Amino acid sequence: MRVYRPQSGRLVQREEPTPEPRRGEVLVRVRAVSLNYRDLLILNGDHFATGSGGLIPVSDAAGEVVAVGEGVTRFAGGDRVINVFHPDWIAGRMPDTAMGYGNGRDGWLAEYRAVPEHALVALADSLTFEQGATLPCAAVTAWTSLDGVRPGDVVLTLGTGGVSLFAVQLAKARGARVVATTSSAAKAAKLTELGADTVIDYVATPEWGKAVLDSTGGRGADRIVEVGGPGTFTQSLVAAGTHHAEIALVGFVGRSGPPVDFMDLFRSGATVRKIWVGSREDTEDLLRWLAVWPIEPVIDSVHSFEDAGAAFRRFESQENFGKVVITTA
Ligand SMILES: NC(=O)c1ccc[n+]([C@@H]2O[C@H](COP(=O)([O-])OP(=O)(O)OC[C@H]3O[C@@H](n4cnc5c(N)ncnc54)[C@H](OP(=O)(O)O)[C@@H]3O)[C@@H](O)[C@H]2O)c1
Incomplete structure (x- = not known):
């Protein structure tokens, strides 16, 4: 072979x-x-x-x-x-x-x-x-990152990598409102086509955390699928507002950025949950869900x-x- x-x-x-x-x-x-x-x-x-x-x-x-x-x-x-x-x-x-x-x-x-x-x-x-x-890595990671998201919640996704695109699709299917970031107009248009409600260009708007707050009437996101790590975490904390959002800590595609300010984290009240893709049970749960609620x-x-x-x-x-x-x- x-x-x-x-x-x-x-x-x-x-x-x-x-x-x-x-x-x-x-x-x-x-x-x-x-x-x-x-x-x-x-x-x-x-x-x-x-x-x-x-x-x-x-x-x-x-x-x-x-x-x-x-x-x-x-x-x-x-x-x-x-x-x-x-x-x-x-x-x-x-x-x-x-x-x-x-x-x-x-x-x-x-x-x-x-x-x-x-x-x-x-x-x-x-x-x-x-x-x-x-499905095994990207979709299961998006699935476990969104655990507990309810209809009406605001889900923030970062960039258009594999995890983030599944997060957009799964969050929309769960009745959430999706705010997504990306780095080009062409990908922004595709995100909108995929169902994202608000798209922010993180290159043109380096303070995109504030843009997330503005687009949600000052409240911020309920769930953040954090794939950027050092390059995005500080802005994600801004986007979290102060209402005890949950940050699913997934990755580090944004390799470098400012250090995390403890008081920003403290003020946000956010819970940070580390994701490790998921178990076989998570994978089976996702597949059962997709059988009822198919996404492409x-x-x-x-x-x-x-x-x-x-x-x-x-x-x-x-x-x-x-x-x-x-x-x-
Ligand atoms: N913890 C876990 O369980 C787990 C599971 C899966 C993946 N991961 C990690 O999660 C991350 C994403 O994985 P993936 O496979 O989905 O990645 P990927 O498909 O390689 O993602 C590439 C995309 O990342 C986006 N990106 C790059 N820099 C960015 C920045 N500063 N801000 C926002 N977006 C940025 C770009 O989107 P645009 O082109 O739209 O700008 C790029 O197209 C990786 O760090 C990976 O190691 C962790």
Whole structure:
């Protein structure tokens, strides 16, 4: 089978034996994978949890079961599946031993992968493999970030990365009002098309936190899906107002910015909740919800397996609006 492994920051395609599923494992023929910010960080050796290197990259995949090992009961040949981002986190608190795909264990940029049956969930027929592959990291993160959001709440999303676009779609479907930021007029128009109620250009308006307050009659956001980290947190605190908003602490695409002022945090009354994508239970909850309340994942482009490098370059350009997908068919 064909796989990719990183070598000196580059992806190199290799031929390796197709794995045999061992006891409790399922052999998945990978049909599509999607890229996330962490995949670039790991490839470039920049991820805070980068491991020894040389592991097959990419955390998110969809495919079909082609063989099962002894004792497998959850799946049978022909089943359509997606992986769970944290393969050993079933429910409850995240285990301390969690190891990510691509930095702690081999990931999914391969034609076949054998994984424990507990690390997979069923993919509904209503979703294509390409759509399914967009879900394990970005959509589940948006889902857990929005936990408890009620109709009428104001949800603030930052930029148009994978997590943020799912957050826009899921928040709208939950009856929230969405205020979104982005850096270009073209992406602003697409956000509006996707359902965002208010869009703010964070480059043209560096004090965008105040713009969020202005657009909400001075009250601010109820939930902030904080993907910018050091580059955005200070403005997010402004956007939170003083009414005890919740900040879902997700990421750090805005790599640098002013230090957080304790008194600003104190005055806001905001709760900060760290997100770690989600468990298998969260993934299953999202899929059940999508069966009743379908949303169409936004896909920017689909690349062939041979052209995986082009997919990574497209993703790294940040010109994409939606997920960048690689198919193996
Ligand atoms: N904790 C978790 O569980 C978890 C899970 C998933 C992801 N993450 C983290 O969350 C972050 C987002 O991941 P992703 O995969 O969605 O990223 P992504 O798709 O790579 O996001 C890229 C987008 O980020 C936006 N961006 C860059 N700088 C920004 C800034 N200063 N302010 C606002 N937006 C900015 C840009 O949007 P525009 O082009 O619109 O400006 C860019 O297109 C990453 O740091 C990732 O590591 C964490």
